[in-house]
Amino acid sequence: RALAMFRRGAALNMAGEKFVLEGRVSLTSFGLGLGAVLLPVLAAAGSHIDWVQHYLTGTHGKIAITVCIAAVNGALLLLHRGPLYKVAVRACFLGFAFGCGLLVSFGQTTWRHFGWYMCSLSFFHFSEYLVTAIINPRSLSLDSFLLNHSLEYTVAAVSSWVEFTLEKMLLPELKQLRWLSLAGLLMVLFGECLRKSAMLTAGSNFNHIVQNEKARTHVLVTSGVYSCFRHPSYVGWFYWSIGTQVMLCNPVCVLGYTLASWRFFRERIEEEEISLIHFFGEEYLEYKRKVPTGLPFIPGIRVES
Numbered sequence: 001r002a003l004a005m006f007r008r009g010a011a012l013n014m015a016g017e018k019f020v021l022e023g024r025v026s027l028t029s030f031g032l033g034l035g036a037v038l039l040p041v042l043a044a045a046g047s048h049i050d051w052v053q054h055y056l057t058g059t060h061g062k063i064a065i066t067v068c069i070a071a072v073n074g075a076l077l078l079l080h081r082g083p084l085y086k087v088a089v090r091a092c093f094l095g096f097a098f099g100c101g102l103l104v105s106f107g108q109t110t111w112r113h114f115g116w117y118m119c120s121l122s123f124f125h126f127s128e129y130l131v132t133a134i135i136n137p138r139s140l141s142l143d144s145f146l147l148n149h150s151l152e153y154t155v156a157a158v159s160s161w162v163e164f165t166l167e168k169m170l171l172p173e174l175k176q177l178r179w180l181s182l183a184g185l186l187m188v189l190f191g192e193c194l195r196k197s198a199m200l201t202a203g204s205n206f207n208h209i210v211q212n213e214k215a216r217t218h219v220l221v222t223s224g225v226y227s228c229f230r231h232p233s234y235v236g237w238f239y240w241s242i243g244t245q246v247m248l249c250n251p252v253c254v255l256g257y258t259l260a261s262w263r264f265f266r267e268r269i270e271e272e273e274i275s276l277i278h279f280f281g282e283e284y285l286e287y288k289r290k291v292p293t294g295l296p297f298i299p300g301i302r303v304e305s
Contacts, residue, residue, distance in 0.1 A: 022140060023133035025084055026091040029076065030126055033095025036068040037103060069096070083142075090145050091129070097122035110172070113181040114164060117248055120188045121157075124240065128208075131196055136204045144208060156260065160245055160253045167250070175249050187243025195236030197225050206233070210272050214279040222287055229294030230287070231272075234265045238295055266298045273301040 076088045097118055104115030125145050132144040168175050199206045201224035204217060211218070225232040238261050245253040276284045285303060293300050 022084070022087055023130060023137070025080065025088050026126070026129055026133065029088040029091035030095035030098075032072045032075070033092035033097075034099040035095075036072045036092075037065060037096055037099030086142055087129075090142065090147065091126060094122045094126040094145075098126070110168070110175065113175065113247055113249070116181070116185055116188075117244055120185075120192070120240075120244055120247070124192060127192070127196060131199045132206075132208070135199055135202070135206055138204075139207050139209075146208070152260070156253075156257065159256070160248060160250055163250045163253050164248045174251075177249050180249055181247050184243045184245070184247030184249075187239050187246060191236040191238070191240025191243055193236070194225060195233045195240065198232035198236060201225055202233075210268070210275060212275055218279065220276075220280045220283055220287065222291070227291065230291050230300065231265075231269055231293050231295070234269065235294035238262070238265055262295070262298070265295055269293055269295070269298060270301045277301070277303065 072092060073089070076085060076092060080088045101115045101118030101120075101122060104111050105119065107115070109115075125147055128146050129140075129144045133140050164175070202221050205219060205221055229235050241261050242254060242257050245257050273284075273288070288300060288303075
């Protein structure tokens, strides 16, 4: 028994060290990627009124940012090797994308709402990794960034960029509905906060992969946001994904994302609830009767009495 307790303690210590190392690397690298964009621009901000537009379109600005990116990548290569470099370069890329989104958002450009989208998308993927490092470091991997979620996810993202660009050229007035973009931004913020609250509340019980075997530490979480929705992380992701397209004023993708997300989460919830009923039996069935899934027209797995 003492040996088992020692091994369990050692495993927890290793998990903590993994978070300290990989979590810190991701956070630092995200900051470096963000700085590679912002520092050269901020350095020249005092000499330009419309500093974003002037600096980014100028030769000096492009050279400065390119040099910073090269320097940051060189530093990452020197500091990290193997798996840690893969974590660092992904987090750095997301920080760079977030910084670009900030510049576009605050610049004198009609692409402002796309800048909001860039910030939302890059922060979502980075925060997925970082929060996983905090709550469940033993399940942490490169897949925790969700950058390679699925082929369908990639196709959906690219489709939204294509639609935004085409409609901006052909129907530019459609992309200037500020009130609609603000509504989309609120949906994104709500979805992001709800999902991360769900992850933090679930703690080590949360995993990006549906579990088919119950771990010894696995408990049924019914407090916090789980007292409102049975699947708050899915509810958050559902409204976050639709909100990104409302923000971009993409009517085709709003419809497409709504239908695709609804179908994906309906199947995912039914698959997950089969495991949850197997793990917790009547305890989960009672919880299921009291608390809705949180997603429209998705009741979850049907259980015959």
